[in-house]
Amino acid sequence: MILHTLNASPSSAAFTDCVSIMAKGDALVLMGDGVYAALAGTKASKTLQQTDASLYIMTADALAAGVTNLAAAVSRIDMEGLVTLTETFPRQQAWY
Amino acid sequence: MIYSLLVLSSPFSGHSSRRAAQFAHCVTARGHTIHRVFFLDAGTLASAANSVSAQDEESPVTGWAELADQHGIELAICITSALKHGMLDQVEADRHERASPTIDAAFTVSxxxxxxxxxxxxxxxxxxxx
Structure with a gap:
């Protein structure tokens, strides 16, 4: 079980590499430029939803980027939510 | 639970360094301990004592220094990265014959x-x- 944090746009190699190793039981938190991958109807959000990982987005970052139309599988979390995820997942992989 | 943080990004580009400080506040608020925050690469710029922020911006140095002060968190900056970025404590300033140190006292060169x-x-x- 790995907690992935993605702070890079969907066009980046970081996004591609992250998606390629995400597995069932993993979680992904979108932050910074990573939030654009949550936009409903985009290729990136469809790609994310095809993984078996749980998907989260930092609410403040999404609002700052104007990303309000989220794909259905993506849950909004605040900083406490991120800390809670790190309590659950023993390992984090930061993609940026 | 005991946490440590690794900060790689400059506080003057993007929001990662600020996000890390907010995360640290939240971790301590939830009752956990932070053993050390380690700053590497451009992350070492968080220690820049002579940085001046706009009036409506919080200084990144102040934010981290408050964390260290309130919770006894060690703020360690990588010496190789620090020297490349001009971040020197008194010892390094003397060693490299610079006029004065450039890092805030809350940080330690490591x-x-x-x-x-x-x-x-x-x-x-x-x-x-x-």
Missing amino acids: GLGQLVDAYASSDRLITFGG
Whole structure:
């Protein structure tokens, strides 16, 4: 079980590499430029939803980027939510 | 639970360094301990004592220094990265014949071994990059 944090746009190699190793039981938190991958109807959000990982987005970052139309599988979390995820997942992989 | 943080990003580019500080506040608020925050690469710029922020911006140095002061968190900056970025404590300023130190007193110049120690001594190592 790995907690992935993605702070890079969907066009980046970081996004591609992250998606390629995400597995069932993993979680992904979108932050910074990573939030654009949550936009409903985009290729990136469809790609994310095809993984078996749980998907989260930092609410403040999404609002700052104007990303309000989220794909259905993506849950909004605040900083406490991120800390809670790190309590659950023993390992984090930061993609940026 | 014991946490350590690795901060790789400059506080003057993007929001990762600020996000890391907010994360640190939240971790302590939830009752956890932070063993060490290790600053590497451009992350070492968080220690810039002579940085001046706009009036409506919080200084990144102040934010981290308050964390260290309130919770006794060690703020360690990688010496190799620090020197490249012009971040010197008194010892390094003397050694390299510079007029004065440039890092805030809340930070300590350290080595990569302290990052390894942080990883070994903590339940969680959370990285902030980008």
